[in-house]
Amino acid sequence: MFLAWRELVFARARFGLMGGVVALIAILVVLLSGLSSGLVNDGVSGLQRLPVTAFAFAEGTKTDSAFSRSTVNVNQARTWKGRDDVGDAVPFGNMLVNAKVTTAAGAQTPIDLALFGVDPGSFLAPAVSDGAGLGDPDGIVVSQTVLDDGVAIGDTVVIDRLGTRLKVIGTTGDQRTFGHVDVAYLPLRTWQQVHAGAGPGDEAREGAYEEATAIALRARDGNEIDLSGGDAAAGTTSMTLEDSFGASPGYTAEISTLTLIQVFLYAISALVVGTFFTVWTIQRKHELAVVRAMGASTGYLMRDTMIQATVILTVSTAVGFLMGVGGGALLTTTPMPFALEAGPLVVAALLLVGLGLAGAAAAVGRIVRVDPLAALGGQR
């Protein structure tokens, strides 16, 4: 520590430049982390907030198209419900629609909605923070983001082509989106009518009221659901709630892309730090030889360098994160899907520092090979 701290102060411009690079990477990591969290929220927050253990889709349904292609029969829900490890199993409808909102002032604005059809008395029925709960056949409970876009409780939503009129009666008070589209809960029977393409006054085709997108499963307290056993009995293909996120449009591709960029950033950070300390060690080779000739152990010198790396990485990561969080806070006020969440940020910071230290550790291995003989003039 004696030499480490004094060298940090003495070569502050050199260390500052390196710290600046790490800080810039940290800013980028924060922004990407915020973008990832934002995309997760935009993509699957509607699913995340469902009190569901797993979904059972139509047999053979692939993950990437599960919510748009699957159609199950309500009788299959009864089969699932009869299983010992299942606390509850109810039909769940999911479809994306284009609509127009007619505000109290009479203005019409286009809106896209992800309609979640749920039985108002079931465990899927959303809690409302404002307005009325689900129950009225024409009433919908919307995500807070719908109200943030200027829609008010009491406004009417008219679904394109069908002309079905739905009234906004309440809000969940939080963000619930699916595939970047705001969620609107509506009674399952109304959802079944819309899903069947029946407009106001039309009779839905036969069997329409027996259909849903999937069966929402909730495990009995303390149990784990035997999904394969249930699938065999009910003729479904089930997946856990987390696995079903991949069925949100674009979700897997978006998250994979951002994860890849973040992985590259971590690798670049480790490489930058490793390269810096490699060059730093090479530049100090003669100085290190002198110190080794004085009797300093390899451990003493490596500890010193690792302290320098820890200080630089910690300080520059902290500075970068503060700047990133500051800039990110501005982004949260824009339409960009961006969310600053403590958990992912802490993980990102630890990864950045940890991998940077790994890079530094690989570089300071050169210290072992510094020959103290080089300190003597005749051996130089």
Next chain:
Amino acid sequence: MTTSHTSPRPDSRRTGAEERGGLRVEGVTLALGDGDATVTALDDVHLHVASGEFVAVVGPSGSGKSSLLAVAGALTTPDTGRVLLDGVDISRASSREKARHRRERIGFVFQSGNLIPALTALDQLRFALDVAGRRAGDGHDPRELLDRVGMGHRAGHRPHQLSGGERQRVGIARALVTRPAVLLVDEPTAALDRARSDDIVTLLAHETHESAVATIMVTHDHDVLGHCDRVLSMVDGRLSE
């Protein structure tokens, strides 16, 4: 000073209790390089330097002076022979043990001081104590020692702010601060003018006697030899009076 392979061994005058202290090199041989390129750097070298004695080793480039310092300073293991430091053989010690001997018992003064650029003159001494694992009061007082070598007024200056002579003075103080038994000095006047060279060697002679340390100085500079207790000559790896 004579240079002859037939002269008596450089340590032959010292016997008894006097021989147990200081540094003793016994029959040391060291070959460098491989195959046809092998060079005998040290050839059956015998040397005893008592505590408080200042010995100079002169010789042409490539004669083995630096190799002698390397072997005496536990930087290199000799092919044959042994190096005794206050009666303890350090030549066959492990790398870890050699490092311990260097930081606790051996002081090096390098060409041009070889000071650490980031450290002030005072910190150079504190650093040496830190490397040796010494606490304050366990070696020389760094500030007092700097005063003693005439560098007290430059304690807060870094190497690039010091002249060549000042850097050497700090280097000498750094080597002595841990109270070593042996001081090994490598061409201390190589980058200094005549007057400063004389000052530095005078200081080395004074500190050798003051600190009762066994000092070996290798040098090309014949003008400073008058301050030494003994002058030895090295030619082709062989040491003689």
